[in-house]
Amino acid sequence: MNTELRAGYALPAPGTHRLLIKNMVCPQCIRVVREDLSALGLQVQRVVLGEADVSTPDGRDPDLGAVRTSLEKAGFALLEDPRAQLVEQIKxxxxxxxxxxxxxxxxxxxxxxxxxxxxxxxxxxxxxxxxEEGLTIEKFIIRQKVERAKELIGYGELSIAQVAEQLGYSSPAHLSRQFGQVTGLTPSEFQRLGPASHARRSLDALL
Structure with missing residues (x-):
């Protein structure tokens, strides 16, 4: 996996400011955020899912109002409340x-x-x-794992057992139980619906 995606692994470098950003869910989001921040005249040191480290040419604090407006136009949100920041880091x-x-x-x-x-x-x-979210971390994990299972099943390259193993389930039956709880279908039933049903829901809808 491209390590550029991973958040939370490094402290901000001296002289930089870490921005925590909501709704970043894919590599494309990283590119858009980098371009938007650069267009504001910020020096972008690092962008990963949910985070961006920036500095200004004169060493001052970035204009958070301008950053907030630019990000919102692109469908993102600048997180400034510490509790919301931590929840977004979990996600x-x-x-x-x-x-x-x-x-x-x-x-x-x-x-x-x-x-x-x-x-x-x-x-x-x-x-x-x-x-903050109205559901447990465990239920959030289940939703994400089922959504990933739908995607893997849609590719048609792995068996249900292989999908279960890749997602860390103890057995295909365990995957089937959770899949059914979320979708109302077994993985096999979902697979038989055909490619039209395999489109992954937008991840930001799941966040």
Missing amino acids: TLLVTLIHYPAPGPRLLKYSDYLVEHLGRDYHYLSHLFSA
Whole structure:
């Protein structure tokens, strides 16, 4: 996986400002945000899903009002409330892990991963997420995994068992149960509906 997608791995360099941005869900979003910030005269040091590190030529703070307006025109949102920032970081980390996984073994303990990269107790993260989003982190993970399963099934290159294994399910039956809870169909039934039904919902609709 392109490491450019991954958020939360580096501290801002001295003299830079980290912007946390809502609704960044794909590589295309990274390109658009980079172009928009550059058009404002900002020096863009780093852009990944949900984050951008920028500096100004004169060393002053960036004009957040201008940044906010530019991002909103492109369908994004600048996050300034600390609680909203943390919730968005949770979402971005989980979307990246599920939809754009790095090569190697599939991570199974999402809770440990969030604690490691956000430096917060999982109970606190879980409570905050539920309070802000109206659903648990676990249910958010299930939604994302089912959406990724729909995409993989739509490609037609993997069996249901292979899709289950790739997404870290203990068995195809486990995938089928969660898939049915979310879609009302089994993976096999969904597959038989044909390509017209395989279009992935916009990820920002799931965020």
